[in-house]
Amino acid sequence: MHITIDHETVYGYDVPVSYSIQSLRLTPQPYDGQAVRSWWINVEGAGTLHRFTDSYGNVTHTLVLDRPHREVRVRVRGQVVTAETGGLVTGTIETFPPVFYLRPTPCTKADGALDALARSSRDGGVLDSLHRLMMALRDAIDYRTGETDVMTTAAEALANGAGVCQDHAHAFIAAARSIGVPARYVSGYLLSSDEGTEGEAAHAWAEALVPDLGWVGFDVANRVCATDRHVRVAIGLDYQSAAPVRGIRRGGGEESLSVAVRVNPRAAGSAQ
Amino acid sequence: MTQGDAVPTAAFDEMILDDGRPRPGLEALVGWMLEAPRATLKLRQADANVLFRRIGITFAVYGEGGDPERLIPFDIVPRVLLAREWAFLARGLEQRVKALNRFLDDVYHDGEIIAAGKVPERLVLLNKAYQPEMRGFDVPGRVYTHIAGIDVVRTGPEDFYVLEDNTRTPSGVSYMLQNREVMMRLFPDLFNRHRIAPVEHYPDDLRKTLQSVAPPACPGEPTVVVLSPGLYNSAYYEHTFLADKMGVELVEGQDLFVKDNAVFMRTTRGPQRVDVIYRRIDDAFLDPLTFRSDSTLGVPGLMNVYRAGGVTLANAIGGGVADDKAMYMYVPEMIRFYLGEEPLLKNVPTWWCEREDDARYVLDHLDELVVKEVAGSGGYGMLVGPKATPEERAAYAERIRAEPAEFIAQPTLALSSCPTYVADGYAPRHVDLRPFVLVGADKVRLVPGGLTRVAMRAGSLVVNSSQGGGTKDTWVLEDGGPDHA
Numbered sequence: 001m002h003i004t005i006d007h008e009t010v011y012g013y014d015v016p017v018s019y020s021i022q023s024l025r026l027t028p029q030p031y032d033g034q035a036v037r038s039w040w041i042n043v044e045g046a047g048t049l050h051r052f053t054d055s056y057g058n059v060t061h062t063l064v065l066d067r068p069h070r071e072v073r074v075r076v077r078g079q080v081v082t083a084e085t086g087g088l089v090t091g092t093i094e095t096f097p098p099v100f101y102l103r104p105t106p107c108t109k110a111d112g113a114l115d116a117l118a119r120s121s122r123d124g125g126v127l128d129s130l131h132r133l134m135m136a137l138r139d140a141i142d143y144r145t146g147e148t149d150v151m152t153t154a155a156e157a158l159a160n161g162a163g164v165c166q167d168h169a170h171a172f173i174a175a176a177r178s179i180g181v182p183a184r185y186v187s188g189y190l191l192s193s194d195e196g197t198e199g200e201a202a203h204a205w206a207e208a209l210v211p212d213l214g215w216v217g218f219d220v221a222n223r224v225c226a227t228d229r230h231v232r233v234a235i236g237l238d239y240q241s242a243a244p245v246r247g248i249r250r251g252g253g254e255e256s257l258s259v260a261v262r263v264n265p266r267a268a269g270s271a272q
Numbered sequence: 273m274t275q276g277d278a279v280p281t282a283a284f285d286e287m288i289l290d291d292g293r294p295r296p297g298l299e300a301l302v303g304w305m306l307e308a309p310r311a312t313l314k315l316r317q318a319d320a321n322v323l324f325r326r327i328g329i330t331f332a333v334y335g336e337g338g339d340p341e342r343l344i345p346f347d348i349v350p351r352v353l354l355a356r357e358w359a360f361l362a363r364g365l366e367q368r369v370k371a372l373n374r375f376l377d378d379v380y381h382d383g384e385i386i387a388a389g390k391v392p393e394r395l396v397l398l399n400k401a402y403q404p405e406m407r408g409f410d411v412p413g414r415v416y417t418h419i420a421g422i423d424v425v426r427t428g429p430e431d432f433y434v435l436e437d438n439t440r441t442p443s444g445v446s447y448m449l450q451n452r453e454v455m456m457r458l459f460p461d462l463f464n465r466h467r468i469a470p471v472e473h474y475p476d477d478l479r480k481t482l483q484s485v486a487p488p489a490c491p492g493e494p495t496v497v498v499l500s501p502g503l504y505n506s507a508y509y510e511h512t513f514l515a516d517k518m519g520v521e522l523v524e525g526q527d528l529f530v531k532d533n534a535v536f537m538r539t540t541r542g543p544q545r546v547d548v549i550y551r552r553i554d555d556a557f558l559d560p561l562t563f564r565s566d567s568t569l570g571v572p573g574l575m576n577v578y579r580a581g582g583v584t585l586a587n588a589i590g591g592g593v594a595d596d597k598a599m600y601m602y603v604p605e606m607i608r609f610y611l612g613e614e615p616l617l618k619n620v621p622t623w624w625c626e627r628e629d630d631a632r633y634v635l636d637h638l639d640e641l642v643v644k645e646v647a648g649s650g651g652y653g654m655l656v657g658p659k660a661t662p663e664e665r666a667a668y669a670e671r672i673r674a675e676p677a678e679f680i681a682q683p684t685l686a687l688s689s690c691p692t693y694v695a696d697g698y699a700p701r702h703v704d705l706r707p708f709v710l711v712g713a714d715k716v717r718l719v720p721g722g723l724t725r726v727a728m729r730a731g732s733l734v735v736n737s738s739q740g741g742g743t744k745d746t747w748v749l750e751d752g753g754p755d756h757a
Binding site: 066102 | 383386393394397398404405406407408409529530531532533560561562565572573576577579580
């Protein structure tokens with residue numbers, strides 16, 4: 001499937017910011033289920049971008065603006081061709097051994113409730129257990145925006161019974177790790193309807209390592225394994241290490257954030 | 273078994289033989305000690321305290337009330353190592369620190385030692401001190417722990433044990449240097465009578481070591497800075513001292529910023545590029561863009577520049593995975609694996625409560641063992657079994673049962689003692705040694721000796737300054753006896 005993405009993030013400030021720095025994990029890498037046809041990152045204003053590859057293999061840009069500014073505007077656009085793989089993720093560059101992805105982080109530490117939910121989902125093979133876990137978590141955590149933020153932990157989201165895709169992913173990761181299944185966070189995009197998607201957020205899901213099969217994507221928020229409508233951009237132990245944008249600034253007073261994401265299907269062979 | 277008196281009192285004395293005569297090589301010093309009038313010694317000891325107060329060298333003690341700027345007790349009797357003893361120690365230390373560096377390079381790359389089954393994969397990859405952000409990154413010179421402090425104890429004439437490796441930000445070297453300076457002022461005649469290996473070149477060696485690991489992007493003479501968390505850190509004195517002695521800037525996080533894939537220091541003449549940062553801030557606080565976002569001590573974006581080859585950090589981020597007390601058990605194996613050599617310095621036998629058999633043994637023998645937290649340091653949270661009350665041991669056993677993997681235990685070693693000047697004359701007190709090993713891209717540098725810590729209370733085995741220990745000047749006596757040249 002051909003998918004085009006246009007993702008703009010704008011930070012606005014009350015008073016000018018003298019210095020700001022961001023880490024941008026906004027550059028998708030190819031794997032067997034995805035080829036990247038074209039990709040641009042644009043920054044408006046006098047910012048400088050420097051590229052490096054982080055420890056997970058994510059292409060990362062450091063963006064620095066060191067003259068007074070009231071706005072940071074980052075726009076990424078590109079075209080990706082995806083293939084349906086039944087959720088299976090192969091052909092990635094794996095920088096860590098699987099055991100590493102059992103490592104708990106502050107956001108993905110399982111508490112008693114997550115642990116119990118994971119255990120009660122366990123029945124038969126790992127793949128079946130993970131499917132049950134996905135459904136159980138989605139039932140337990142209602143999709144509601146505005147109830148959680150980037151610091152919300154998996155345990156808190158489950159206790160609150162509400163959250164967004166990031167919380168679903170964290171809860172799934174925490175639960176999977178608690179029953180010894182390596183799991184990780186994926187940040188990316190989702191084409192959620194055939195007419196295209198316009199929204200205020202990118203997407204996030206989880207991947208878990210199934211024995212004899214490999215890494216499989218689980219989109220808990222949508223109760224599906226990752227499909228050819230999922231565009232995989234960055235991975236990490238949790239949101240903190242895979243976040244599309246993470247920034248720090250000096251001054252600036254109150255901050256406003258606006259994110260516009262347009263994900264569109266493009267018929268194969270159409271004009272680029 | 274009775275408690276309290278179970279610690280062996282007949283420890284090896286480093287200065288005096290069992291029959292009361294001085295050990296060979298130390299006759300001149302012991303002779304001087306016996307001749308010196310009590311009144312003079314008392315005066316000198318008082319002078320020493322005044323000097324340290326004036327220098328301003330103090331140590332804030334965590335977790336205790338009272339004066340946070342308490343002076344660490346200094347003892348005027350030096351601790352002496354003979355040249356051949358030091359030569360052996362130095363070889364053992366260099367060997368050990370080389371292996372620790374190879375280990376760090378390995379576990380942040382392919383993990384060959386794990387693949388070979390020599391070190392448990394989970395102990396490395398799930399270790400709190402393992403920093404994922406370091407994976408797959410080639411640090412300049414492949415050096416991770418540029419400044420290592422290896423804690424060594426002695427139990428006999430030829431028996432040296434490593435008690436603990438410190439591969440993160442070991443402190444104490446300023447005491448080593450100040451102790452020497454104070455001793456030379458108090459007892460110039462002693463220094464005329466002995467050939468004592470100098471230690472004053474440590475700051476030069478440190479600067480050379482740091483400059484040797486400048487990043488590939490550095491074109492000329494590398495600019496080095498010392499990065500401190502600031503005035504309220506317990507080792508702030510040492511940060512200012514080392515920056516001053518090296519002739520480099522002492523900075524805090526707010527003095528540095530990232531731009532153009534480099535780190536710059538704000539100066540009155542405009543931004544100046546920094547190539548090597550001797551950082552005395554813990555990993556978690558170094559860069560709020562990557563690690564703890566609430567840290568105000570660090571430099572946002574530092575990790576990005578580090579990984580992109582624009583700056584070098586010493587010590588490297590993530591070095592702590594080599595020095596926790598569970599990993600300690602595997603250091604002899606690291607030496608064999610990476611260097612193909614047998615370890616020169618001994619490891620203390622260690623039980624790890626993660627292993628069921630070990631846990632059972634430890635819980636059955638709490639009255640004989642020293643139990644420590646795997647991730648602990650500074651003598652905090654440890655149980656000295658023979659000295660603890662039955663209630664303390666019972667409470668500690670509960671902690672072990674709750675989190676067995678977090679505890680290791682070791683036998684209570686009969687630490688060597690040295691005569692120490694106390695209120696009623698000389699008395700033996702237990703000592704340890706922290707030598708500082710400098711690892712550059714070019715070579716390993718070691719100043720003779722190190723920091724001797726002494727347990728000031730009779731019979732005490734805890735030498736940590738945070739637990740009321742004191743220090744001594746450490747001499748390495750060069751061959752040839754008194755220097756008449």
